[in-house]
Amino acid sequence: MLHKIDTVIVGGGQAGLAISYYLTQEGREHVALERAPAVANAWRNQRWDSFTLVTRSESFTSELATNRKC
Numbered sequence: 141m142l143h144k145i146d147t148v149i150v151g152g153g154q155a156g157l158a159i160s161y162y163l164t165q166e167g168r169e170h171v172a173l174e175r176a177p178a179v180a181n182a183w184r185n186q187r188w189d190s191f192t193l194v195t196r197s198e199s200f201t202s203e204l205a206t207n208r209k210c
């Protein structure tokens with residue numbers, strides 16, 4: 141029997157997992173397809189040894205400023 145599904149997410153990376161989370165919160169049926177053996181493949185397996193953090197500088201510094209006020 142044919143089962144229809146409204147939403148298909150291609151890729152279980154950061155973006156795909158985030159979309160899946162919010163669809164789940166809304167109770168919307170969906171399926172996520174990932175070609176790698178596990179989700180979050182880039183974060184698990186791709187590394188530049190000299191590259192450790194990608195964050196907007198102002199979010200990092202504003203977090204430090206918030207912590208200083210506490």
Ligand SMILES: Cc1cc2nc3c(=O)[nH]c(=O)nc-3n(C[C@H](O)[C@H](O)[C@H](O)COP(=O)(O)OP(=O)(O)OC[C@H]3O[C@@H](n4cnc5c(N)ncnc54)[C@H](O)[C@@H]3O)c2cc1C
Pocket residue numbers: 150151152153154155156173174175176179180181182183186187188191192193194
């Ligand atoms: C070498 C490298 C090192 C990095 N290091 C860092 C770091 O240290 N810190 C940091 O914050 N960010 C890092 N990044 C950036 C971070 O990985 C990306 O910003 C983030 O993963 C992007 O998420 P995304 O979901 O858009 O894409 P991706 O994480 O690339 O996810 C896309 C997913 O879709 C899957 N996919 C693609 N095509 C298909 C298909 N046809 N069918 C099924 N599945 C498919 C892929 O296998 C993949 O899992 C790095 C990136 C690279 C390339």
